[in-house]
Amino acid sequence: MKIQKEKPAKHAQKKEDILDAASRIIVDKGIKHTSLSDIAKELGISKGTLYYYYASKNDIVFDIAERHMQRITERLFSIIKASESQASLEKIFGAVIENILDAKTRSSLHIYLIREALTGNSALKERFVHTYRQWFALTEEIFRKVLKDQGDYSTLAPIIVAVLDGLVIQTMFDVQENQIENTVSSLLKIVV
Numbered sequence: 463m464k465i466q467k468e469k470p471a472k473h474a475q476k477k478e479d480i481l482d483a484a485s486r487i488i489v490d491k492g493i494k495h496t497s498l499s500d501i502a503k504e505l506g507i508s509k510g511t512l513y514y515y516y517a518s519k520n521d522i523v524f525d526i527a528e529r530h531m532q533r534i535t536e537r538l539f540s541i542i543k544a545s546e547s548q549a550s551l552e553k554i555f556g557a558v559i560e561n562i563l564d565a566k567t568r569s570s571l572h573i574y575l576i577r578e579a580l581t582g583n584s585a586l587k588e589r590f591v592h593t594y595r596q597w598f599a600l601t602e603e604i605f606r607k608v609l610k611d612q613g614d615y616s617t618l619a620p621i622i623v624a625v626l627d628g629l630v631i632q633t634m635f636d637v638q639e640n641q642i643e644n645t646v647s648s649l650l651k652i653v654v
Contacts, residue, residue, distance in 0.1 A: 477515050479505060481529060484522045489570045493523060493578050520583075527575045527586055530568070531593040538600055551608050551650050555622070559629060559645070569630045576627075597623050625649055 483504040487496045498519055502512040516522045541557045579587040601619035606612060629645065 473515075477525070480512065480515055480522065481526050485526055485530075485571055488523075488526070488574055493519075493574055498522075520585075523575075523578065523583075524585060524589070526571070527579075527589055530571055530575060531589065533568075534572075535593065535596060535600075538597070551605070552647055554604055554608065555650065559626065569634055572630060573634065594620075594623060622649070 480501065484496065484501045487500050487504060491500070496519070498509055498512055498516075501522070502509045505512070516525075538558060541554065575586065576590065579590045598616070598619040601622050602615040605615040605618065
């Protein structure tokens, strides 16, 4: 009897389903309290089937982090690309902030992943460092394009990214309600 391998598209889709389920559970229970059994149960598959796709929970967490960071970065790029034609900094950063704060589940996952990276998961920490550097470069690029000068925005970019992280946390606590325009306007008056 010949064992038939799964088609690549089906395999990729099953991995996406696993990551979606694991993300939901992690948001509800946290990374430490999420088990492979929980994920398999959520999907209605056996733990053995789950092992076919992922050898460990860490592998799932790494892929969730990678996918999460990639999605945010892609959204940022698309917002900037769409805003390149004569958009103001206020409009660009307003759109970026709205997009980042749009989904509480994604924000919760972001915070859980940061916590995991800061509490000893060095591989995850490296991924965050790499992605944050990408975000800093992207932020510098926005300032250069919109302000049409080659000023040194290398110290400003990390501040903007830190403000975005802070807004994510405040939104999760419902501290910032519909104040995106005021926040962006005030921030840009201070830094530009």
